[in-house]
Amino acid sequence: MKFSEKLQKLRKEHKLSQEQLADQLDVSRQAVSKWESGQTYPEMDKLLSLCKIFQCSLDDLTNDDIKEISKHEKNQSTISNGIQEVLDVLSRSVVLFESLSFKKKMKTILELIILILILCCFQIPVDYVHYLGEEIFLSFGKTIGNILCPIWNFVLYISYLIFIFICFYYLYKKLFLERLENRKEEENEDISLEEKKEPIVIEHSTEKEKISNTKIKKEVRQSELKEEISISSIVLKKLISLVALFVKFFLLCFIIPFLFFFVLLIVFSIIDIYLILFEHVYFFGILPIIISGIIISYLIIRILFNIIVDRKNQVASIFRIFMISLIMLGIGAGVSVLEFSMVDFESEVPFDIQDRYTIKTVEEEFSMNDNLHFSIHGNHGKVTYVEDENKKDIVLFQIEHYEEFQNVFFVLHENQDLRVIQNNYFNTSNSSMRELVLDSLRNKKFYDYSVFQTMNITIITSSENIEKIKASNERVLQEERENLENSYEKEIFEYQELINQKEEEIDNLNIKISDQEYEIENYKEQIKQYKKDLENYKEEIKNQIQGIINE
Numbered sequence: 001m002k003f004s005e006k007l008q009k010l011r012k013e014h015k016l017s018q019e020q021l022a023d024q025l026d027v028s029r030q031a032v033s034k035w036e037s038g039q040t041y042p043e044m045d046k047l048l049s050l051c052k053i054f055q056c057s058l059d060d061l062t063n064d065d066i067k068e069i070s071k072h073e074k075n076q077s078t079i080s081n082g083i084q085e086v087l088d089v090l091s092r093s094v095v096l097f098e099s100l101s102f103k104k105k106m107k108t109i110l111e112l113i114i115l116i117l118i119l120c121c122f123q124i125p126v127d128y129v130h131y132l133g134e135e136i137f138l139s140f141g142k143t144i145g146n147i148l149c150p151i152w153n154f155v156l157y158i159s160y161l162i163f164i165f166i167c168f169y170y171l172y173k174k175l176f177l178e179r180l181e182n183r184k185e186e187e188n189e190d191i192s193l194e195e196k197k198e199p200i201v202i203e204h205s206t207e208k209e210k211i212s213n214t215k216i217k218k219e220v221r222q223s224e225l226k227e228e229i230s231i232s233s234i235v236l237k238k239l240i241s242l243v244a245l246f247v248k249f250f251l252l253c254f255i256i257p258f259l260f261f262f263v264l265l266i267v268f269s270i271i272d273i274y275l276i277l278f279e280h281v282y283f284f285g286i287l288p289i290i291i292s293g294i295i296i297s298y299l300i301i302r303i304l305f306n307i308i309v310d311r312k313n314q315v316a317s318i319f320r321i322f323m324i325s326l327i328m329l330g331i332g333a334g335v336s337v338l339e340f341s342m343v344d345f346e347s348e349v350p351f352d353i354q355d356r357y358t359i360k361t362v363e364e365e366f367s368m369n370d371n372l373h374f375s376i377h378g379n380h381g382k383v384t385y386v387e388d389e390n391k392k393d394i395v396l397f398q399i400e401h402y403e404e405f406q407n408v409f410f411v412l413h414e415n416q417d418l419r420v421i422q423n424n425y426f427n428t429s430n431s432s433m434r435e436l437v438l439d440s441l442r443n444k445k446f447y448d449y450s451v452f453q454t455m456n457i458t459i460i461t462s463s464e465n466i467e468k469i470k471a472s473n474e475r476v477l478q479e480e481r482e483n484l485e486n487s488y489e490k491e492i493f494e495y496q497e498l499i500n501q502k503e504e505e506i507d508n509l510n511i512k513i514s515d516q517e518y519e520i521e522n523y524k525e526q527i528k529q530y531k532k533d534l535e536n537y538k539e540e541i542k543n544q545i546q547g548i549i550n551e
Contacts, residue, residue, distance in 0.1 A: 004036050007035055008036045010056075012178075014053070024053055025050070027046070089172075100180070108176065112176070115175075116168070119164050122164065126160045130153060130156055133152045134153075136286070136289070136333075137152060148264075151261055151264075155261060159300075251307060255301055255304050258300050258301050261293070261297050262297040262298060262301060265293045265294045266294060269291060275441070279442075280442060281441040282442075283441070284335055285333070285335030285336030285338070285339050286336055288332030288335070289328075289329060289332035291328060292325040292332065293329075295321060295325040295328075296322065296329075299325075302318075303318065342444055343446060344445045345445075345446050346445060346448065348447065348451070357403075357405075358402065358403050358404065359401070361398055361399065362399040362401070362408050363398050365394045365396050366397070366410075366412060367393065368393050368394060368461065368468075369416050371415070371416040372416045373417060373469065373473045373475075373476045374397075375418075375476075376457065377419060377420065377421045378420070378421065379455065380420075380422075381454045382457070383459070384458045385466045385470075387461075387462065388461060391460060394461065395461040396459070396460040396461065397458075398457070399420065399455050399456070400456045401454075404452075405452040406422055406423060406452075406453055406455065408422050408423075408455055409421055422455055
């Protein structure tokens with residue numbers, strides 16, 4: 001590769017325009033343009049300066065082959081470099097935008113709006129993935145779904161925003177900024193060639209003086225700009241270091257939810273592998289989704305950690321792994337949709353499952369009393385009254401329930417308040433609920449298991465006692481409603497009394513204010529009268545003094 005081509009390539013790699021490189025070398029832009037076009041060759045001191053600017057050796061710059069200069073540093077991604085690059089792109093954009101004509105400005109703005117609208121279309125697949133993820137998490141249960149869904153939404157939309165920003169930044173830089181800068185340089189080169197072909201002939205000395213004055217002013221302005229840039233670069237470096245420190249602290253806090261999500265997904269993967277290998281529960285689509293989530297979480301943690309400690313990120317390998325995880329996520333999601341479409345949801349539990357567990361009947365007799373009433377504390381189904389005229393003095397309560405899942409007992413208070421209390425529990429020695437869930441997963445059927453935590457109540461006594469018990473229950477409920485209404489009415493009355501009290505205090509304060517305003521008006525009238533008397537007294541004294549003087 002020729003020196004002219006190498007110079008142009010190195011200049012563009014370091015994001016310098018011909019004018020910026022010329023300012024650093026203290027030469028004209030036309031000189032740099034001639035070097036890159038192969039018309040002239042720089043002197044040795046300029047070659048050494050170019051080596052310092054491009055951080056390469058003289059041999060690398062003048063030989064036919066370009067070596068990979070500072071490849072390790074190029075791959076290294078730090079926060080300071082990232083911020084510096086973004087600021088550089090912004091400054092280049094501002095300078096370039098100011099130099100464009102109005103027509104080109106409007107065209108560029110229109111193209112950027114179209115690009116943003118195209119990128120916003122990615123919201124559609126993201127919303128679909130968001131909905132699919134919530135459906136999968138909620139299938140594990142409402143409790144687990146309520147925990148995982150916010151984490152899933154947070155990770156998904158943060159990743160979406162990062163992806164949109166990277167895509168917009170890359171496309172803007174490649175399709176707009178560098179393209180417009182190349183066009184600008186080509187226009188400048190064309191102008192320089194035209195100037196070379198058509199030399200300017202100056203006829204008058206005044207025109208020469210004007211041109212020389214213009215050159216002097218331009219050189220003075222360039223020196224002032226260099227001083228301003230050197231001062232602003234120091235301030236900018238300090239500002240970048242502070243911003244980098246703040247960003248690192250923010251990223252350190254940002255890693256925490258990803259770590260939690262990473263550990264949680266590992267636990268889920270272990271559970272899923274255990275279910276497949278030892279319990280013969282075959283839902284193969286969930287495992288790839290979990291593994292892809294682990295990989296993506298690991299990549300995010302790794303990228304953020306490398307940014308915090310200023311380590312290099314192997315962009316190519318990270319991108320390959322990320323794409324593999326996305327493919328795995330898509331495959332797992334498709335298989336999961338197919339598997340869950342084959343699952344049957346039953347509103348009741350079949351009898352073959354109910355027969356596996358024991359229905360226990362708890363019986364207890366209580367002496368009949370006119371004030372006897374009962375209340376149920378727990379999940380209950382039917383309450384059945386059975387007439388038995390032989391039981392005139394007693395009341396028999398029968399409770400049917402599944403003993404593997406609940407326990408029932410009675411408590412009779414002194415006021416004849418009989419409370420039927422239910423404790424739901426799972427017998428861990430028999431693993432009742434675990435077997436139910438695993439059996440349903442194996443058969444790809446989900447049932448309404450609330451029947452196992454429901455008790456049916458039967459009350460056996462005479463018809464007269466049944467009426468008394470119903471009346472007592474109704475009376476107690478009515479008393480509770482009345483007590484509740486009375487308590488509400490009492491609170492309302494107290495608040496109304498408080499309001500009346502405050503209104504009365506306000507009226508008293510208004511009366512005091514009106515009295516004070518009346519006193520103020522009286523004081524104002526008295527002050528006016530005092531001022532008038534004072535003026536009369538002054539006039540009288542003045543007349544007396546004048547009379548004494550006249551005498």
